Amino acid sequence: MAGWLKNVLGRITGAHEAVDWEEIEATLWQSDLGAPTATAILETLRSKGLSLHSENVLAAARAEASKYLPEKGADLTPSLEGPFVILMVGVNGTGKTTSSAKLAALLKSRGQSVLLCAADTFRAAAVEQLKAWGEKLGVEVVSSEYGADPAALCHDALAKAKRLKSDFLICDTAGRLHTKSNLMQELSKVKRSLAKLDSSAPHEVFLVADTTTGSNAVVQAKEFHAAAGLTGLILTKLDGSGKGGVAVAIARETGILPRFIGTGEGAEDISLFNRASFLERML
Ligand SMILES: Nc1nc2c(ncn2[C@@H]2O[C@H](COP(=O)(O)OP(=O)(O)OP(=O)(O)O)[C@@H](O)[C@H]2O)c(=O)[nH]1
Ligand SMILES: [Mg+2]
Structure with a gap:
């Protein structure tokens, strides 16, 4: 499912004149990112005085998720001795x-x-x-x-x-x-x-x-x-x-x-x- 959050944000920002914080919050909840991450994303937007434009939300989400996820998963390498x-x-x-x-x-x-x-x-x-x-x-x-x-x-x-x-x-x-x-x-x-x-x-x-x-x-x-x-x-x-x-x-x-x-x-x-x-x- 490519760009899940982008799709949802696109739909809600397209459907309303103004999107409110609660709506963005509810959407972030559905993304499974978890409460601390959803809160941190909203905090970033608020503290920087950013509008709820979907690009801003996505950028904040990307930055927050990148703090915790590795760039690449560690690969498997066989041990020198034994299986x-x-x-x-x-x-x-x-x-x-x-x-x-x-x-x-x-x-x-x-x-x-x-x-x-x-x-x-x-x-x-x-x-x-x-x-x-x-x-x-x-x-x-x-x-x-x-x-x-x-x-x-x-x-x-x-x-x-x-x-x-x-x-x-x-x-x-x-x-x-x-x-x-x-x-x-x-x-x-x-x-x-x-x-x-x-x-x-x-x-x-x-x-x-x-x-x-x-x-x-x-x-x-x-x-x-x-x-x-x-x-x-x-x-x-x-x-x-x-x-x-x-x-x-x-x-x-x-x-x-x-x-x-x-x-x-x-x-x-x-x-x-x-x-x-x-x-x-x-x-
Ligand atoms: N679409 C999709 N199906 C998957 C994927 N991984 C597993 N499945 C399917 O999920 C079902 C359950 O997979 P299993 O590998 O049997 O799961 P399991 O954890 O061994 O299940 P239990 O031994 O009963 O606990 C099977 O029909 C798999 O084909 C995946 O990445 N994508
Ligand atoms: Mg099994």
Whole structure:
């Protein structure tokens, strides 16, 4: 969705003689940027005595968002010793399995060897889903039976990745609500079991956040960060109605930065986060 905020502002400034602060405020709220950012944008406009012309609002929004978002997402680089382990976490249906496959495809295209681990043992179909990706991409998938302990499975997968001298191991985990403390604790257990084989693993813990679901992702980020120590964010479904403003709110409130964006259901629909094009789409 290119220029979401610009479109909305264009509509409201076009529809009225004078646009008032409340209307701009309401629009900024809908952008998922979060209350502190929306307030800061309005403050900038007020303190500089700027009119509510859409270009002024957009410029202030761009400046404010740029304070928190990195110019480029930090890329993945394999570690010198042993497999580089990535743990994918998030609430249900955000795109963890698809993003695991996309990352595997991206790394493979760079000549890196990858092993996938189907650590979502909670849903029988989840293992099949990742296996289907593995076949399609020519990437081996380590799996176990339905109901198996994900921590034990990830441990075995890392042992295998070490044996095979894989550059990367990507562990796809089950979707879980950030409010379910037993499920959140399971993630710490997965981390501990990986660390038994390599004290520096997992090297990345990515929260996969669906940008079409709006500001709830801020709470998710806080809870997942507390339980599993996030190292980055994958923003999915930016090809849909997702505005992506939530990335600013998450960065501002948790310090967790976007790394990759998902823009479709195909293996190639992933790219490194890029602030300029992201702001272009969002604002
Ligand atoms: N349009 C679009 N669809 C996506 C994207 N990422 C994932 N999807 C779709 O979203 C749906 C859910 O994706 P999954 O990868 O199964 O999500 P998940 O987080 O693994 O789901 P659970 O394991 O059930 O928690 C699938 O239909 C995907 O094809 C994206 O970037 N854009
Ligand atoms: Mg899944």
